[in-house]
Amino acid sequence: MTFEPLTAERRRAMTRQHLLDAAAIVFARNGFHGSTLDEVAATAGFTKGAVYSNFKSKDDLFLELLDDRVDRQFAVVTEILETGSHEAAEQFPRIREILRSDMFWGDEFVTLWLEFVLYARRNPEAQEKLAASAQRSRVQVQALIEHEYATIGVSPRYPVRDLAEISLALFGGLGIDRLVNPSAVTDETLDTTLSFLYDAMGVEREGERS
Template identity: 60%
Template sequence: MTAPFEPLTPERRRAITRQHLLDAAAMVFSRLGFHGASLDEVAKTAGFTKGAVYSNFKGKEDLFLALLEEHMARQFVVMTDALDTQSRTREEQLPRLAQAIRAEMWDDDFTLLWLEFVLYAARNPEAKSKLAAWSENQRNLIESLIQAEFAQQGPPPRYPTRFLAIVSTAIFNGLGLEHLFNPSVSGDDEMAMLLSFFYDAMGTEEPGSTDTAPR
């Protein structure tokens, strides 16, 4: 039996429109870059008017930052699943975490866009402030993952979780840039070794391990 048709609420219709615009923006930014992309092209690709873009986003900067937020949210979900220590052993978890990082964090097209926007924001105070706020949110999410991991492990970390989040962000952003020019340095095996090294440096055992790490 076919379910009865339910008309879209204005809120639901707006959310659908916004997602279509984000999907279109991802394609346009990837093809043309941040500077080359235009809101006209985004609207055309999405099948909407330019007014629809402005009714959902203040401008190109806000649209790009919304894409960053969407990307970060997807990373958080994938990383949270990969860090599920209750259902996976250490041997299973490290490769899964390495694959998750490579798949979600080291997207060359996205890295190029992010780098282009960073350079733009460095010369634009308003954009710089917005990017700084996004970066702060990114660190907060990473810190929450680290805190959850230590809560499951039991012993406290050797360093403050805020510091660990900053270091993690710097390492993975740097490796993302390195991946643009030398993908061989960031294979699954290399990534697993880096994660093992990072867990040792944090002062705890590797995820899922039952051994006590040296303090």
């Protein structure tokens, strides 16, 4: 068996991913303000120069980490919507299950996100970048909703952009509420929220709760 040598582009992509993985560890341990690029580099096993050759600043590194996490979340949801049955009654329990998982509800990540939001509130450049990241997520949600409508042949009852914004606001708000009062946001709360969104979209489904 022969192996082709890694291209420069592939090596750079691998280095970038190693840095993102290391940043996730460091940020989770120290918070955004308590983390340094030196520590990220050391955790990844690279020099600080390697960090700066991939990311211009700690802000950019954090936002790339945020986008990377969101991309993984959407990849899972997209797979559910595009494979198997397109019946909402069968999709609902699968989507419900992943929404209950740590992939979507990691308290540490929600805390980090809030920390960066407060920081960006007083930093116009960071605010602009965070807004661009949020818009990116909104476009992804909107694309998922539009795909679902097209698949089942149903016309939207409300503007799809508004449905995307409301979806993000609902789950984001629940994530914050769970930090304040963990017992207030239960699996049943998530089920009710998902049911509400299905109903708002005018998608017929059979209610399944467990």
